Amino acid sequence: MRQKLAAGNWKMNGTGAALAELEALIQTQSAAKSEILICPPATLLSRAADIASESNLSLGGQDCHAASSGAHTGDLSAQMLKEAGATSVILGHSERRADHNETSETVAAKAAAAWGAGLTAIVCLGETLAEREAGDTLQIIGAQFATSLPDGATAKNTVIAYEPVWAIGTGKVPSLAQIAEVHDFLRAELSTRFGAEMAATTRLLYGGSVKPGNASDIFTTSNVDGALVGGASLKAEDFSPIIAALDAS
Ligand code: PEP
Numbered sequence: 001m002r003q004k005l006a007a008g009n010w011k012m013n014g015t016g017a018a019l020a021e022l023e024a025l026i027q028t029q030s031a032a033k034s035e036i037l038i039c040p041p042a043t044l045l046s047r048a049a050d051i052a053s054e055s056n057l058s059l060g061g062q063d064c065h066a067a068s069s070g071a072h073t074g075d076l077s078a079q080m081l082k083e084a085g086a087t088s089v090i091l092g093h094s095e096r097r098a099d100h101n102e103t104s105e106t107v108a109a110k111a112a113a114a115w116g117a118g119l120t121a122i123v124c125l126g127e128t129l130a131e132r133e134a135g136d137t138l139q140i141i142g143a144q145f146a147t148s149l150p151d152g153a154t155a156k157n158t159v160i161a162y163e164p165v166w167a168i169g170t171g172k173v174p175s176l177a178q179i180a181e182v183h184d185f186l187r188a189e190l191s192t193r194f195g196a197e198m199a200a201t202t203r204l205l206y207g208g209s210v211k212p213g214n215a216s217d218i219f220t221t222s223n224v225d226g227a228l229v230g231g232a233s234l235k236a237e238d239f240s241p242i243i244a245a246l247d248a249s
Contacts, residue, residue: 004034005203005226006243008233024236026055034246049085060088066109078117088120094165104147112150115157122159129166155201161228167208176221183223212241219249
């Protein structure tokens with residue numbers, strides 16, 4: 001009912017030489033059952049799209065502007081990403097929320113722009129360590145969910161990634177019970193707001209220090225349909241076993 005999704009976020013890593021990792025991934029994962037998505041730096045998108053054109057690997061951006069064009073030095077529109085070969089775009093990653101003061105309102109405007117360009121929005125939500133320790137996790141996730149997703153979200157145009165801020169790039173991972181609690185909550189929130197059919201078909205990814213060694217356990221957790229992977233997506237030899245674990249889940 002929900003095709004599993006292994007998404008890699010290369011962040012600000014990779015020049016042309018890194019495209020060899022895409023070629024290796026395509027070679028080793030040509031029979032993968034899961035959908036595979038790599039979000040390289042925008043500078044590599046066109047070349048990556050050429051390499052991936054005949055493969056089962058698709059490409060995404062890491063952010064887009066809410067406007068379709070204009071005086072926004074350094075920004076990229078959703079249409080530009082689409083033309084460069086993206087099918088998806090990550091929005092509201094905690095690094096963007098922290099480094100660029102992105103609010104959930106901004107994320108919603110970007111999601112609408114992504115949809116307008118025909119991109120799937122991968123909307124990231126996550127609590128800080130202080131928020132978790134204060135017992136506020138579900139309240140924070142609920143508020144981010146309510147505001148970051150515009151009306152009109154569908155299983156086709158939207159993927160949600162639960163990424164606890166304190167687990168990103170730290171090697172710390174929530175317990176499986178903590179992951180399940182948030183994913184079950186998000187599935188219920190989707191149903192309340194968008195209906196049972198949409199909730200049953202929308203992918204929920206977990207992100208935060210997913211590695212070959214912990215992927216199998218995470219993928220058997222309730223309502224986890226895949227992962228958004230940072231560091232371990234940079235090398236095909238690390239990402240491939242994660243995809244294999246997802247296929248086996
Ligand atoms: C991310 O950047 O979305 C992420 C989850 O990073 P990492 O896997 O390195 O923790």
